[in-house]
Amino acid sequence: MLDIRRQSTEVRAGIVGTGFIGRIHARAARQIGARLVGIAGADLANATEAVQALGAEKAFETVTELITSGLIDVLHICTPNHLHAPIALEAMEAGLAVICEKPLATDAPTAQLMAERAKNAGVLTAVPFVYRFHPMVREARERLTALGRVSLIQGSYLQDWLLESTDDNWRVDPKQGGPGRTIGDIGSHWFDLVEFVTGDRITKLCAQTSVFVPERAGSGPVLTEDLATVQFITASGALGTVAVSQVAPGRKNRLFLEVSAATGSLAFDQENPEQLWLGGRTGSQALVRDPLSLSEAALRYSPLPAGHPQGFHDCFDAFVADAHAAIGKDPREGLPTFEDGARAAHLTDAALRSAREGRWIEC
Known part of the structure; x- marks a missing residue:
């Protein structure tokens, strides 16, 4: 203390x-x-x-x-x-x-x-x-509240850093990384972002996993998944699907989330974090990060003028700043805590169980 x-x-x-x-x-x-x-x-x-x-x-x-x-x-x-x-x-x-x-x-x-x-x-x-700390994610969360009931949530988190058999890392070893590698490592980010942006909880899911690279030069036979697909249902009745992979050629760190609601849709792409796609029946637009047009929720995480790109380091700086502020008894809304970490671990376990048993699992 x-x-x-x-x-x-x-x-x-x-x-x-x-x-x-x-x-x-x-x-x-x-x-x-x-x-x-x-x-x-x-x-x-x-x-x-x-x-x-x-x-x-x-x-x-x-x-x-x-x-x-x-x-x-x-x-x-x-x-x-x-x-x-x-x-x-x-x-x-x-x-x-x-x-x-x-x-x-x-x-x-x-x-x-x-x-x-x-x-x-x-x-x-x-x-x-x-990824909660991208200003355009905060903007998406703010704007979604005015779009009515959510019908569909879709997206992916794709990387290629474990594509080759010569690519290896301690995360591949279930004794060090845990039984769920791709789902636990990057799928957890996607699940957290979905529930944070929508304010809606995943209540049931069905998953498939695959080992695409059966053996790695450093660790031998692979026991953890290289990729997975997950279907899910939320508490409000929205349907969803996500694909996660660490063997997707050309994708370095592509977290993508799209949400369709009653009166509009929105989409965020972490490899293009300065924009938020906004869709409507009569047209769509790419909203560029600009402190002059952002909501108060997003403005707090947008210290740079428009045209000066923000990225991963800025997100991490904002996260640590909020965490350290909370240590000093100045709590910040949206700070992910151990409760959020436990929630992500629960969803990872549910997805692995679903893949093993070949059935839907309540969350």
């Missing part, structure tokens, strides 16, 4: 995990003026090497040493998935705020336990569902 004896409102952050996403967290923390106190990695040598690269003050030999140091207010967890739960539970037990990468845990019951522990501990928790 925050030390009330300190006069400064500066948030003191620690990071465990020194890979790509750890660097993203570190950059965002520095951008918003947090003090990046410490780094823990696979070992002391790894952490020491990362100190300068991440802009931190000190390397710690273990994550426990970092958690119990008394020098940090928040721990950013950027490790392989199977380490999320034990580290987060230890940090919350010590009274720290926790920002934990998704998936929150490798199974839904553990993720739910983490959400309950966070609530009981009274600590701030957050999960980087950062």
Whole structure:
């Protein structure tokens, strides 16, 4: 918990995990003026090497040493998935705020336990569902409320970084990444975005999964899905479908969402995040991000003038800024918490179960 004896409102952050996403967290923390106190990695040598690269003050030999140091207010967890739960539970037990990468845990019951522990501990928790922080996503959420009943939700999340048999990563290993790789890694982002934008919950789904690359050079036979398709129904009765893939040639990080409602449709493409497509019976248009025409909800996340593109880093900066503000008792609407992380884990488990059993699953 925050030390009330300190006069400064500066948030003191620690990071465990020194890979790509750890660097993203570190950059965002520095951008918003947090003090990046410490780094823990696979070992002391790894952490020491990362100190300068991440802009931190000190390397710690273990994550426990970092958690119990008394020098940090928040721990950013950027490790392989199977380490999320034990580290987060230890940090919350010590009274720290926790920002934990998704998936929150490798199974839904553990993720739910983490959400309950966070609530009981009274600590701030957050999960980087950062696509919520695109201004045009906030604009979509705002405009959808005036379009009437939603009839159809469709989209995809497509990547190609695991297309070849020589492409490999710890996420392919279910012991480290969990049993649901593509659904848990990128499908969780899409599910979170759908429920955030529409305010509607998925209540039933039916999924298919496929292993397209049966064996990888580094890890042998593949046991986690390369791609999946999911049909679903929401609480309001809207129908939906999504395809997720990490073997879609040419698609680097294409999250696409389209929602059709009674009086209009809208669509957001993360590879073209400066625009929101608006559709109507008599015509359609591409709404370009412009602070002069955005709603108040979107304007808050649009610091740059029109024509100055915003992207992933800006989303991450906004997410970390909102999380750190909430640590300082200044809560921000739309911050994804451990409850949201547990919800995504629940939907991942439901999709995997559906694929295994070949039937619709209640959510």
